Amino acid sequence: MTRKSSEDRFMSETAIDRVAQATPPRVARRIRGLPDRAIAWIFIAPTIFLLLAVNIFPLVWTIRLSFTDYRVNRPNNEVEWIGLRNYERILTDSDIWKTMQATAHFLFWTIAIQVLIGFTLAWLINKKFRGSNFWTTVIVLPMMLSPAVVGNFWTFLYQPQIGLFNTVVGFFTGADPASFSMIGDVNLAPWSIVIVDTWMWTPFVMLICLAGLRSIPESIYEAAECDRASKWRQFWTITVPLVLPFLMLAVLFRGIENFKMFDLVVQLTGGGPGNTTTLTSIDLKREAFERWRTGFASAYAIILFVTVFGLASIYVKALNKVKER
């Protein structure tokens, strides 16, 4: 043991002693008489109470509300128990299925593109070239911004007459920048939100991949070099399998985050044109806090929760299998 760590231990013991001495004798006697399990419960009880109050109770209450026609803006109305009617209405509502499709489109493409670009950037940054730290900082900047600010900011970039995005696209394609509107066109709007989310969150995927790449011991590559494995083979048999758990973790985080995407899209398109970019979270918010159909919105939230929880559970199992390999 080094001198410093022994000093630390001595100091911490002194601190514990001081606390013990400060405990009133009656309390100390009582605690001494308690089994370890009871003391453990005393320590975790506040946390459990908070979890119950903040997480579990609202969840149970939401499940209960989902079987009623309760509307929070009608305090004088009698609340009726309507069984599974809310669930039935949601699952047979074609508009809600359209928002599910919009969400699926957004999820699939953002994750696919972010993984591709994020991994490529991480791979390049990992090469340790001159100024790599500077570029890492620059690349990471967008994810430090508030999504609402990013959404608002990009509405200007997408402005057909003065927006930088349209000007750049016009410059490279020869098209008139004012001839297309990224957020006003039904075909382009879904891509407009994919582009912004990708711009903002690819650095996050990159950072996770970078952590994965830097965790691979150099000796494995050296051994592969001795065996005369080509760079291509090294990439597919060493880099990809060892980074895969990190990549899957990034996909999990981005999937959960984008499933509940709200602020950025609301600022950018407001869910339009029409319902083209109305994601489930936006639709749910409208049901809960604009239409004030609390019971209906509770059922909607439960369906989304079960979907995300179910998919995430399956995914985590797959992730654990990959890690075990």
Place this chain on the structure above:
Amino acid sequence: MKRTLTLTAAVGLLCAGSGAAMADDLTLCWAAWDPANALVELSRDFEEQSGHTMSFEFVPWPNFADRMLNELNSGGQLCDLMIGDSQWIGGSAESGHYVQLNDFFDEQGIDMADFIPATVTGYAEWPKGTPNYWALPAFGDVVGWTYRRDWFERPELQEEFMATYGHELAAPETLEELMHIAEFFQGRDIDGTTVYGASIYTERGSEGITMGVTNVLYNYGFDYGSPDDPYAIEGIVNSPGAVEGLEFYRALYECCTPPGSSDWYMSENIDAYRSGQVAMQMNFAFIWPGVNADENVGGDRSGYFPNPAGPAGHYAQLGGQGISVVSYSDSQDAALEYIAWFAQPEVQERWWEMGGYSALRAVVEDPGFADSQPYAQTFLDSMAIVKDFWAEPAYADLLLAMQDRVHNYVVAGNGTAQEALDGLVEDWVEIFEDEGLR
């Protein structure tokens, strides 16, 4: 005059009495916009007279309903006074958010007949058409139009317009004329800048496109049910005229608005107009004082006209709000004092001078009113033709359904106008059935 003196004396006594008793800190909640700033200034007189202090909670329009209805629905005590949207009146009255003001009005000698009838119906009454008052008309507002008078008056443009359309380039009286003008200016080069026909409401998220499209629909025969049964909407909401009106709005959006204006409401329209992008602007009248004072487009460079008539009528969408006392407030007496003070004719007159649109007839029917501001006559003409959206407790459901259907057709271009309005009828019928109204 006698009534005015009585009212003034009563308010004076009320203020003096309460000042001696206890000074409250009142919070007034409203949208964050120019008139709210004027009201802050105006309210200083109340603070001086009553001894109460005023705080203000202003929320930008796109979030105003969300934020304030949340506050009311949760029984919050943030607001003592609420200048809430006209559509909230039904829900707020039935859910007990607002204090009924009939007795108070009787005590104070405040007579609703002294206010513009449309504002009383729109902002104060629930149920509509009954003498049950939940608010005092606070800010009269209506959708109208602003146009670039300096462009319209250019001889070369007038000549070309006359040759093309066969009528003068002037403030349009019909929607057809408006379309001609919008077409004429779309993509035109004015002083080296490409300009566009008109900026119209297309906003998706809150109420924007509904507040815009109704200005056309009303004038093509759309209505909220029949006079006998307001909830019998089949064949009226989706009448052939209404379908034609919706097609007109889409045609106007497609042909004659600036590129990228797919989600525009009040502030975007103001920006487009003030930056010289558009020849005409649809917007609520509250913006007119700001336009008139603007360095780039103010004064003689702009003119104002009421929403033009259509083949089936001449109406405009009502805006504006009434001021109510929140029933969860602990300072209801002081809040009522404020309303009594605000109802005084001299305060209403100052309100108009400071940029607030008074709904008091004594102010707007004053012989000097029409000439008091360049837009005053247009305001009067517009207030005479107003029609308002549903104010039922289920107004939010009704509004969201309309936002959805109309935006989907006009901006996204999905389906036909007939399908959009048939779908709207289906949605509204379902809502009425859920509400037990039919």
